Amino acid sequence: MRTSEPKMCFGACLVTLRQQKGLSQKSLALSAGMDQSYVAGLEAGRRAPPQDRQLLRLCQALHVTEEERHALFLARTLFKLVRGVDQLDPQRAAAMREIASSLGSLSADQVEIVALLASSLAARTLSQGEMNMS
Secondary structure, eight states, rough: OOOOOOHHHHHHHHHHHHHHHOOOOHHHHHHOOOHHHHHHHHHSSSSSSOOOHHHHHHHHHHEEEHHHHHHHHHHHHHHHHTTTTSSSSSHHHHHHHHHHHHHHGOHHHHHHHHHHHHHHHHHHHHHHHHHHHH
């Protein structure tokens, strides 16, 4: 999995929900109080998935179900989980990709815990790499 794929995963999820709800990018953007180019960038994978506040505004504008909201948050967490995977050693990168591929079977709380652990691991690994280079 390349690091750009999680952005596309989020974007594809957002496009699917928007189209299912019968909304245009412009109408979604207006309802969520966002710029249409921002929504287009999210959908195309040119923008990183939004933070909680913006994501909740999108969810409200889409009138999503709990399951649909979970899917959007899961897609965003997948992005967070693997965004720095290319900087990890190959064994850890493979483990992170395996974890990311199984996130759908976890609860929202479990996904958040995995994301926090992954971020901590990535930060520690990068820090150790910097120390080894000096």
